[in-house]
Amino acid sequence: MDFLATIGRVFLTFLSHVGRLSAFAGTAISHVVRPPFYPRLTLRAMIDIGYYSLPVVGLTAVFTGMVLALQSYSGFSRFAAEGAVATVVVLSITRELAPVLAGLMVAGRIGASMAAEIGTMRVTEQIDALTTLSTNPFKYLVAPRLLAGVLMVPCLVLVADIIGVFGGYIVGVYKLGFNPSSYLARTWEYLEPLDVISGLTKAAVFGFVISLMGCYHGYYSRGGAQGVGAATTNSVVSAAIMILIFNYVITALYFGK
Amino acid sequence: MTAPAKIVLSDVHKSFGKKVVLDGIDLSVAKGESVVIIGGSGTGKSVLLKSVLGLLRPEKGSIKVDGEEVIGMRSKDRDRMMLKFGMLFQGSALFDSLKVWQNVAFGLIQGRGMEREQAHAIAIEKLASVGLAASTGELFPSELSGGMQKRVALARAIATSPEIIFFDEPTTGLDPIMADVINDLIVKCTKELGATTLSITHDMASARKIADHIAMLYKGRLIWIGPAKDIDHSGNEFVDQFIHGRAEGPIKMELRA
Numbered sequence: 089m090d091f092l093a094t095i096g097r098v099f100l101t102f103l104s105h106v107g108r109l110s111a112f113a114g115t116a117i118s119h120v121v122r123p124p125f126y127p128r129l130t131l132r133a134m135i136d137i138g139y140y141s142l143p144v145v146g147l148t149a150v151f152t153g154m155v156l157a158l159q160s161y162s163g164f165s166r167f168a169a170e171g172a173v174a175t176v177v178v179l180s181i182t183r184e185l186a187p188v189l190a191g192l193m194v195a196g197r198i199g200a201s202m203a204a205e206i207g208t209m210r211v212t213e214q215i216d217a218l219t220t221l222s223t224n225p226f227k228y229l230v231a232p233r234l235l236a237g238v239l240m241v242p243c244l245v246l247v248a249d250i251i252g253v254f255g256g257y258i259v260g261v262y263k264l265g266f267n268p269s270s271y272l273a274r275t276w277e278y279l280e281p282l283d284v285i286s287g288l289t290k291a292a293v294f295g296f297v298i299s300l301m302g303c304y305h306g307y308y309s310r311g312g313a314q315g316v317g318a319a320t321t322n323s324v325v326s327a328a329i330m331i332l333i334f335n336y337v338i339t340a341l342y343f344g345k
Numbered sequence: 346m347t348a349p350a351k352i353v354l355s356d357v358h359k360s361f362g363k364k365v366v367l368d369g370i371d372l373s374v375a376k377g378e379s380v381v382i383i384g385g386s387g388t389g390k391s392v393l394l395k396s397v398l399g400l401l402r403p404e405k406g407s408i409k410v411d412g413e414e415v416i417g418m419r420s421k422d423r424d425r426m427m428l429k430f431g432m433l434f435q436g437s438a439l440f441d442s443l444k445v446w447q448n449v450a451f452g453l454i455q456g457r458g459m460e461r462e463q464a465h466a467i468a469i470e471k472l473a474s475v476g477l478a479a480s481t482g483e484l485f486p487s488e489l490s491g492g493m494q495k496r497v498a499l500a501r502a503i504a505t506s507p508e509i510i511f512f513d514e515p516t517t518g519l520d521p522i523m524a525d526v527i528n529d530l531i532v533k534c535t536k537e538l539g540a541t542t543l544s545i546t547h548d549m550a551s552a553r554k555i556a557d558h559i560a561m562l563y564k565g566r567l568i569w570i571g572p573a574k575d576i577d578h579s580g581n582e583f584v585d586q587f588i589h590g591r592a593e594g595p596i597k598m599e600l601r602a
Contacts, residue, residue: 221427
């Protein structure tokens with residue numbers, strides 16, 4: 089009976105978290121679309137997410153493209169399909185690797201920072217202070233970050249697409265000996281708008297998830313430095329898991345025929 | 346009390362799980378009056394303040410501010426209600442990312458939509474009224490001492506000329522001289538504004554200096570309420586033990602293993 093009670097307790101706790109997260113997300117979204125708006129804060133969050141994440145996302149993308157070119161060349165040469173390297177690189181980058189890897193990197197960089205900042209504000213009563221100063225914390229803290237996440241992660245992924253393909257091109261042309269113009273031609277030949285659009289859709293959803301989990305865990309953090317640390321960890325882990333789950337769901341919706 | 350009641354609490358109950366924190370609080374604060382609630386650590390003083398502010402929701406009872414029920418108030422109405430309030434938090438709760446003057450002017454700019462230039466001028470004026478130079482306004486909170494942070498927090502609390510000001514442990518963590526400076530500033534500023542104040546503290550010197558009436562909270566109930574001048578002959582053994590800081594008496598410290 090103890091075993092069943094434990095399962096029941098865990099399940100109820102899980103449901104309570106899902107309910108609280110859903111309510112948090114609903115409230116946050118409603119504040120994104122209702123005035124007053126905070127353009128200055130939104131712009132600052134956009135710069136934090138978009139501009140300051142560029143180096144880490146760019147590095148991830150360029151090396152991913154390079155490795156992908158090497159691996160696919162090495163694998164495809166077993167059945168004389170080396171010519172597909174450029175196509176494999178561009179499709180893998182745009183559909184999967186750029187959005188997922190950029191999402192995970194941004195979750196580690198931005199999600200953690202949001203949870204730590206908002207969590208510290210919570211435990212030092214700064215969020216209560218906002219309320220007493222007639223400022224809704226959802227509008228002031230959560231809505232700008234949510235909007236910035238949805239807008240900027242697709243921009244990052246677009247850049248990652250270009251840099252990732254460029255990484256594959258560098259290895260393809262300078263290491264594997266492909267002709268530059270034929271490599272570029274093969275890159276464009278099978279690329280369809282849907283490949284890029286599906287990746288950008290994923291990026292927008294991942295941006296939402298990253299900001300949501302960072303704000304949610306920070307907002308409900310408790311118990312001083314330890315609580316803020318736990319909130320930071322939880323925001324990164326939960327965002328990473330949700331990114332992987334949503335990646336499958338969106339892929340299935342676009343390409344699961 | 347001849348002045349009309351500004352804040353009225355009737356039979357307020359608040360629990361966290363099985364722990365009962367407020368167990369039927371009845372309290373009336375008249376317009377322009379200064380009431381101080383004393384009591385040991387963990388007796389629910391902060392919970393009481395936060396319940397009036399709507400930061401916590403009591404399970405039972407009624408809290409009225411200017412005759413308007415606060416419990417269950419809609420978020421929009423609460424934002425409007427908060428325009429009447431100023432609050433000095435125990436840890437100051439200054440916004441780390443904003444300069445001192447921006448902290449002081451926050452309620453004016455965000456809460457009341459005032460132009461930044463005008464709000465800046467008022468912030469400098471309020472800083473002067475708590476004994477801080479205009480140059481302090483350009484610093485960040487982390488560059489100030491604890492006493493200066495408390496002054497800035499006081500300036501922020503009075504910046505919007507609120508009708509009601511709450512003080513949460515205003516002298517905690519300050520040396521006796523700085524604590525007395527803060528007490529004098531509280532008396533001066535609230536007198537100038539004609540504000541109604543509700544404070545919580547366990548610093549008796551502070552309570553004696555700023556209170557018109559004192560109430561003692563013990564085990565979730567207000568066990569004594571009376572004029573500040575009567576505190577030394579309250580005829581209540583709990584109050585006597587507390588104000589004299591004696592270990593022996595009816596109040597037993599709860600020690601947990």
